[in-house]
Amino acid sequence: MDFTLTREQDAFRDRVRSWLETNIPEDWTRFGLSEVPRPEAYDFLRKWQAKLFDAGFIGLTWPKEYGGQGLTFVEEMILHQEMALRKAPPVLNVLGVGMAGPTIIAYGTEEQKKRYPSKILSCEEIWCQGYSEPNAGSDLASLQTRAVKDGEHWIVNGQKVWTSLAHIADWMMLLARTDPDAPKHKGITYFLLDMKTPGVTVKPLKQMTGDSEFNEVFFDNVRVHESRVLGGVNNGWAVGLTTLMYERLALGFGLQVRLRITMDQLVEMARRMEKNGRSLTKDPIMRQKLAQLWIDTESLKYTGARAVTKLLKGELPGPEASTGKMMWVETHQRLQELAMEIQGPYSQLTRGGKAAVDGGLWQYSFLRSRANSIEGGTTEIQKNIIGERVLGLPKG
């Protein structure tokens, strides 16, 4: 990839820079360092995303007629880099922006493309992803939630689990089985489900962080109009995989930015913490560990750039996106472990403890980071994908 910016791209960077300079609320970091939106920050993040939308700094690569800016992934990368430098807040509608929107733009009817994407960008409508079920996670094609045709509607019955943000979502990307007699990858359909439809019940699940960020979702005779099928009946596997590719791309690329922000905060904390009366950043072993993390964070940026090159050539995100996701997971978990090491005995003090470092936010992020190697497809599954589809190894 050529990193030299054109004059227009340079001007775009200046515009982003000066906008961020004046528009990031000073005190937003009171909501914490987490990559994942925390409940107490929902209202603030809704407004922040709406502000980004009004300024034209979200959905840069989406077509203008669907609410985007019609720019390239180079501008997207510039925006992400500037946001990292300025420590900007994340967006709330992560699943909508990272997955639902691009998939609707790729597979939607003209009516669907006019109806959904711009409300995703403005954060008027939040999306969740209804894929996993109690017996279908890594082996997603085994999903059992059923949709049966009844006139112009589909009647949905079944259950999803681990559905992030379902408790605040307006819409769900729903995969359901529409032909139980077809081979398991072939009888699945992708629906756009209005979460307020009668028969949808959301039950929060508590995680080890103490937050309830994901949920169980139950469907009891839920009626979905046929106009809300995305990409054709029984074509849900292909549509659903597109979403997953975008998810891994977003995780590997977008989260690199947040990783960089967290990395800077880690170094800042190491400067403050002392061992034998000296700042921890004077300790040669600690310096090595911090430097290695910084190097790994930077190399993630370039792996992201490789994926961008592919997109610039007009190709869809491919199995290489798995590499970025896997590397991000490893680096982020190591970073959070180092945060605990830096705090030493203080690492045992969690939120609410008077002497907890930074209000116990690092303890939250450390616990939350354990989920990184599961969410968005486990590390083992990413390795299978890389082995089979990138390296061309035989199937496991």
Ligand SMILES: Cc1cc2nc3c(=O)[nH]c(=O)nc-3n(C[C@H](O)[C@H](O)[C@H](O)COP(=O)(O)OP(=O)(O)OC[C@H]3O[C@@H](n4cnc5c(N)ncnc54)[C@H](O)[C@@H]3O)c2cc1C
């Ligand atoms: C924080 C969080 C948020 C999530 N959000 C969502 C969401 O919004 N929407 C959604 O649909 N899902 C979501 N998930 C679910 C997630 O996608 C699944 O947990 C994941 O795909 C794994 O599925 P599983 O939990 O059923 O585990 P399983 O598939 O049962 O796997 C169990 C273990 O076996 C290993 N394994 C399984 N198959 C293989 C294989 N073929 N080769 C090697 N090892 C294998 C796995 O790596 C894992 O270690 C979320 C999960 C987490 C942790």
